[in-house]
Amino acid sequence: MTQVELEKALADALGRIAPDIDVADIDRDGDLREEFDIDSMDFLNLVTALSKQFSLSVPEKDYQSLGSFSAIITYLAEKTA
Template sequence: MTNDEIRSLLLQLICDIAPEADPTSIAEDEDIREAFDLDSMDFANLVVAIHKRTGVSIPELDYRKLFTLGGAITYVGEALAQSGSGG
């Protein structure tokens, strides 16, 4: 997956969890929890959704790496590349 594909997927997953979210309104370095008003359960659901769609396992210690859109894109991209699924 390219970074653009990962970005698109993440924004789609966020909109599935928070339908009122405006995916065009977020900067790469902005905290997605604040930008989309995600509570801890919403964020946990996002992590589960990322895993289901990409196969990337995200340990709780790494959650902070997903707090920004840019961080999440990088994290998922690197995990996919390491697993050989990065195509």
């Protein structure tokens, strides 16, 4: 998948989790959970949605590396390559 496709998929998933998030306002390197007050259940829903969409298994040990928009994109790019 291309970077643009990954970013759109993540933006769409975030929009379902937190509809008030404007992707244009996201600090791509900032902590998504803090920036948009995403709780642990919403984060788990985000990871689950992305796992299903990309047919990936995302182990819990990887969650800590998925804190920012950029980090998630990097992770998805590596796993879908």
